Amino acid sequence: MNTPQDSVYSQQFEIVGGDFTRGGQVATKIKRILKEIGIDSSIIRRVVIAVYEAEMNVVMYAQKGILNLMVMPSEIDVVIVDEGQGIADIKLAMEEGYSTASVEMREMGFGAGMGLPNIKKNVDYFYIQSEVDVGSRLYISIII
Amino acid sequence: MDVNFHSFYIDQEKCDGKMRCLRVCPTEAIRVRRGKALILEDRCIDCGECIKVCPHKAIVPLTNSFTEFSQFEYTGAILSPVLYSQFNRDVTPTDIFNGLQAIGFDDVIDLTPSCESVSIAIQEYLDDNPKSRPIISSFCPTIVRLIQVKYPDLAGLLLPIDSPMEISARDWKLQISADKGIKEEKIGAIYITPCPSKMSAIKHHPRKRLTFLDGAISIQDIYNPLLSVLSKSEQKNIESGKDVKYGVGLAWAILGGQAKFLKAENSVAVGGIHHVIQILDDIESGKIKDIDYVECHACIEGCIGGSLTVDNPYVSRSNILHLLKIYGEEFSQDENKIKTLYRSGYFSLDEELDSYPIQPLDQDLAKSIRKMKKKEEIFQELPQLNCGLCGSPTCMTFAEDVIRGTALITDCMFKSFKQSRSQVRDFYESMVKNTLPQIGK
Numbered sequence: 001m002n003t004p005q006d007s008v009y010s011q012q013f014e015i016v017g018g019d020f021t022r023g024g025q026v027a028t029k030i031k032r033i034l035k036e037i038g039i040d041s042s043i044i045r046r047v048v049i050a051v052y053e054a055e056m057n058v059v060m061y062a063q064k065g066i067l068n069l070m071v072m073p074s075e076i077d078v079v080i081v082d083e084g085q086g087i088a089d090i091k092l093a094m095e096e097g098y099s100t101a102s103v104e105m106r107e108m109g110f111g112a113g114m115g116l117p118n119i120k121k122n123v124d125y126f127y128i129q130s131e132v133d134v135g136s137r138l139y140i141s142i143i144i
Numbered sequence: 145m146d147v148n149f150h151s152f153y154i155d156q157e158k159c160d161g162k163m164r165c166l167r168v169c170p171t172e173a174i175r176v177r178r179g180k181a182l183i184l185e186d187r188c189i190d191c192g193e194c195i196k197v198c199p200h201k202a203i204v205p206l207t208n209s210f211t212e213f214s215q216f217e218y219t220g221a222i223l224s225p226v227l228y229s230q231f232n233r234d235v236t237p238t239d240i241f242n243g244l245q246a247i248g249f250d251d252v253i254d255l256t257p258s259c260e261s262v263s264i265a266i267q268e269y270l271d272d273n274p275k276s277r278p279i280i281s282s283f284c285p286t287i288v289r290l291i292q293v294k295y296p297d298l299a300g301l302l303l304p305i306d307s308p309m310e311i312s313a314r315d316w317k318l319q320i321s322a323d324k325g326i327k328e329e330k331i332g333a334i335y336i337t338p339c340p341s342k343m344s345a346i347k348h349h350p351r352k353r354l355t356f357l358d359g360a361i362s363i364q365d366i367y368n369p370l371l372s373v374l375s376k377s378e379q380k381n382i383e384s385g386k387d388v389k390y391g392v393g394l395a396w397a398i399l400g401g402q403a404k405f406l407k408a409e410n411s412v413a414v415g416g417i418h419h420v421i422q423i424l425d426d427i428e429s430g431k432i433k434d435i436d437y438v439e440c441h442a443c444i445e446g447c448i449g450g451s452l453t454v455d456n457p458y459v460s461r462s463n464i465l466h467l468l469k470i471y472g473e474e475f476s477q478d479e480n481k482i483k484t485l486y487r488s489g490y491f492s493l494d495e496e497l498d499s500y501p502i503q504p505l506d507q508d509l510a511k512s513i514r515k516m517k518k519k520e521e522i523f524q525e526l527p528q529l530n531c532g533l534c535g536s537p538t539c540m541t542f543a544e545d546v547i548r549g550t551a552l553i554t555d556c557m558f559k560s561f562k563q564s565r566s567q568v569r570d571f572y573e574s575m576v577k578n579t580l581p582q583i584g585k
Contacts, residue, residue, distance in 0.1 A: 007510040009517050027429045036544075037512045038504020041297050045428070052429040073510040109433065144509070 008072050009037065015058040015065040017084060020108065023059045026067055027052035037071060039144065046122040047076055047142055053115045054138055058082045060105055062135060073144065075124075080138045087130040094120065148185040149348045151206050151340035152195060156180050158202035165194035165203065166537050170417045171293065175545070176535040187502060189289040190341040191417050191442045192451030205340035205452060208359040210248065210369075216332030216358070218320060220251040222312050225259070225397040226338040226447045227363055228467055229460035235374055237390065237471070243373045247366075249334075253316050257476050258308035259393030263405050264482040265305050265491040270408050270436055276301060278412075278427060278435040281402055283307050285345040286442035287420060288497070292350065295424050296499035304351070304493045308396065309335050309342070311491065313356035335360040338450030339443065351493040362452035390467070391476030397464050399446035402439045405475075411437035416444040505547060519547045527558045 011033065013026045027048050034044045051067070058065035062084025070077040087093045093100075096117045101110060120126045125141035161179035173187035174194060181194075181202070195203045213219050221244050228237050241252045270279060282288050282302045291298050313333035321328050335342055337360040346357045395401030403411035412435055414423050420440045426432050443449030448460035455463075485491070505519070506512035526539040534555040536542035545551035554560045 006517070007513050009513045009520075011520075024426065024429055024431055028425045031425070031428065033516070035294075035501070036505060037516050038506070038509065041501075045297055048428060049430050052431065071513055071516075073513065 008070055009033075010068065010070045013067040013069070015055055015062075015067060015080075015082070017058060017061075017063040017065065017082070020059060023056050024052055026055045030069055033069070034071065034076070039071070039076070043076070043142055043144055047078070050119045050122045050140055050142075051078060053119045054078070054080045054140070056110060057115050057136075057138075058084070060101065060110060061085050075144055076142045078138075078140050081135065082137075083135040086132040086134055086136055087128075088132050090128055090130060149344055150183065150185060150188050151190050151343035151347075152192070152203050153206065154181050154183060155202045155204050158200045160200060160202075162199070163532050164197040164199065166532055166535075168193045168197050169537065170421060171290070172537050172541050174537065175550075176532070186500065187293065189286050189293060189442075190344050191286045191290075192339055192341060193417065195340065195451040205343070205362060207337060207340060207343055207362040207365065207452070208334070209365065210361060212359065213332045213334060217330040218250045218324065218326050219248075219332040219334060220253050220313075220316055220320070221249040221361075222253045222309055222316070222333055222335045222357070223255055224309070224336055224338050224363075224447060225254075225256055225394050225464070226450065226453060226460070227336050227366075228394070229397055229448055229463040230363060230367065230453060230455045231371075231374070231463075233463065233466060237467070239374055240370070243370045244336075244366075246373045247369050251316070251320070253312055253333075254390065255308050255312050256390045256393030256396070256472075258312040258315075259396035259401075260391050260405070260475065260477045261393075261482045261485070262305060262308050262311065262491065263393070263402060264477065264479055265486045266303060266402065266437065267406050267408065268483055268486045269303065269305060270406070278432055278438045279303050280424075280427075281437070281439045282351075282493075283402070284441050284447075285341040285350075286339075286417070287440045288350055289341075289344070290417075290420065290442075291424070292497065292499045293502060294421075295428060296501050298424060298427060299497045299499055301427070302497060305491045306352070306493050307345070308393070310349075310352070310356055317356055332358045334358060336363060336366055337361070338363050338447050338453045340452060341442070351495040351497055353495065363450075364452045364454055367454050389474075389476040390471035391474055392468075392472050393476070394464060394468050394472040397446065397448050398461050399441060399444075400439065401446065403437055406437060408436040410435050411439065413439040413441075413446075415441045415446050415449065417442045505544075515547050519543045522546055522553065525559070526556060529558075531557075533557050 015026060030051055031044060031048045034047060062082035065080055065082030068079040092098050094116055123140040124143045127139040128136060130136040159180045161176050161181060163176055165181055166174045166176055170191060170193060171187045171189055173184045174181055195205060227240060244252045280301045291302060317328050317331050317333060320326060320331050333356055335357050343360050346355050346360055349355050392405050395404050399415040400413035403413050414420050423438060445457040445461055449457040504512050505515040523540055523543040528539045530538045534542050536545050536551060542551060546553050
């Protein structure tokens with residue numbers, strides 16, 4: 001007999017802050033896992049876009065982060081915890097176009113102020129906690 | 145029609161199971177079982193990487209030989225511009241034309257004007273569809289197959305424009321049929337191909353019900369006969385009766401040639417299957433921004449890197465650049481005429497693209513998740529050396545094969561060894577003691 005716990009696939013990924021060379025690799029790995037499990041492609045697309053943006057946020061604004069993926073038959077949950085500069089005003093950070101990215105980051109094509117709004121747009125549940133100079137915690141869920 | 149048609153097969157007699165193909169396959173579509181390689185047809189994308197590395201030529205491309213076209217009253221060789229790049233510089237395209245006619249083709253058709261026309265059509269399509277970006281080129285059949293198998297979500301970005309080889313063959317057949325009064329089915333259009341994947345596009349085009357090509361002969365197969373005719377001096381430097389304008393379309397043989405003459409400045413040309421996989425991943429995760437057109441080739445340096453070519457792709461590239469200087473400075477097509485043709489649907493591919501994604505571990509989501517967990521557990525216990533001795537390319541694919549029931553856990557040498565590890569250690573120690581000369585004695 002299978003317990004509900006058996007039908008949860010979980011996996012942890014490390015994200016290295018400041019390493020743009022590997023930015024996006026976690027999103028790619030997660031995409032491969034979800035495809036193999038057979039998750040609907042429209043759902044995979046939403047998860048991947050959200051995870052990519054969240055991953056890049058850690059790369060840009062934190063020293064390090066851990067991403068936890070949980071896949072269940074009914075939903076996909078992702079929790080990203082990072083140690084970094086944190087977000088001073090979450091409400092402001094949720095506005096499209098608001099960004100604290102440096103000139104260098106913008107020159108590299110990042111930091112357009114669309115990250116968090118884009119994540120929220122693609123998920124069914126979104127919750128973010130943050131403390132300045134400590135880090136941020138992002139919870140997202142997508143219903144299957 | 146058989147969607148699993150592949151443009152090569154493995155000759156079981158010649159295969160010695162040494163696994164070179166197993167290691168290079170970008171989609172992990174090869175397994176070695178009982179000492180022989182086999183292809184998982186649903187994963188193979190016809191890239192030809194395995195053909196390039198097989199030392200025994202055990203992977204045989206299913207291109208045609210010249211004798212297979214005897215049923216046609218009139219035959220034409222449709223030339224991939226890659227062919228021009230395969231000879232020394234004193235062999236001109238005109239020599240190649242004459243040579244192919246001497247071999248026995250009734251007509252020889254240069255592909256480069258169609259290449260130029262298609263470039264113009266690509267620009268029109270980009271202008272008409274500013275919202276869908278980036279548009280991905282669809283002329284490499286391997287890339288189309290890769291998208292069908294691994295990136296079905298990107299199918300909508302594939303350029304729905306027919307290939308120069310099909311357009312050339314269609315126009316030529318209509319013209320010959322009108323000029324010579326021969327029925328179209330009695331006219332054979334044969335592509336001279338740098339790679340086997342074009343054969344798949346001829347046999348089973350993913351977006352056309354009917355193709356106008358009747359087969360393909362590889363550049364490797366045509367090379368020797370052509371060379372022997374070309375070496376006879378009387379064939380050289382004679383003007384053929386045809387007035388051929390090559391033009392900028394010659395650049396299609398090399399990486400970046402499709403995009404070179406686009407007005408869209410933001411195009412990328414990607415060569416080599418691993419780089420293509422990388423950029424498709426980036427497109428899928430939304431990382432690629434401000435790019436209009438992505439020209440993708442399975443082979444490094446584009447079609448000149450095809451597995452059925454003869455010359456080193458870098459030498460070929462330099463030959464093409466040389467030819468471009470002589471013949472390819474000018475545009476050969478009337479842009480307005482092509483635009484009108486584009487509006488009339490002359491270049492359109494109408495059929496929807498089907499996708500054939502790799503089957504998930506299980507159709508039932510909960511079961512599939514459990515299998516994924518189990519696979520992870522198996523993987524954690526494997527040596528993770530990717531030695532390939534089990535016949536699967538990596539420990540991860542081996543774990544998947546075990547879950548899917550196509551391999552046994554004991555196929556892993558290390559797993560079966562582990563059970564008798566102490567015996568093995570004893571054996572080893574006694575070997576060392578008994579056979580190695582002792583130092584100082």
